[in-house]
Amino acid sequence: MTPAEFRAAFVRGLLAPLDPRTLLDPHHTGGTVNSQALRESRLDNDRRNRLLCVIRAEGGEWTAGRAWELYRERGWASCRTTARKDLQFLARRGHLVESGPENGRLYTLKYAGGAR
Numbered sequence: 261m262t263p264a265e266f267r268a269a270f271v272r273g274l275l276a277p278l279d280p281r282t283l284l285d286p287h288h289t290g291g292t293v294n295s296q297a298l299r300e301s302r303l304d305n306d307r308r309n310r311l312l313c314v315i316r317a318e319g320g321e322w323t324a325g326r327a328w329e330l331y332r333e334r335g336w337a338s339c340r341t342t343a344r345k346d347l348q349f350l351a352r353r354g355h356l357v358e359s360g361p362e363n364g365r366l367y368t369l370k371y372a373g374g375a376r
Contacts, residue, residue, distance in 0.1 A: 299315055305338050308346050312355055322347060322356070322367040 276292040314330060315322055324344035347367045348358045356367040 304346075307331075307342075308349060310334075310336065311343075311346055312350055315350075315356070315367075319369060323365070 327343035328340040
């Protein structure tokens with residue numbers, strides 16, 4: 261499946277729901293979920309999963325503004341701060357690489373062999 265086909269299927273809702281424990285916690289093996297994962301709300305995890313899927317499909321550099329624009333288009337969240345915190349969360353979980361100054365942070369997808 262090409263990235264464009266993946267994105268189209270995702271947008272139309274044709275892909276199966278993702279388990280937030282396995283997507284957001286790379287060390288989750290199906291056992292007990294760690295306490296931090298339990299504290300995260302289901303809606304936050306669903307939104308972050310969707311953002312990560314779009315980032316994987318589109319690639320490139322992501323800013324809080326770009327994520328916020330995506331959120332507004334899809335009706336996922338109305339606040340730029342939410343988009344910024346979601347990007348930071350995904351970076352802390354090891355899915356994204358942060359770069360750039362604090363007031364102009366860029367996020368790129370982290371690949372298995374390191375950032376590309």
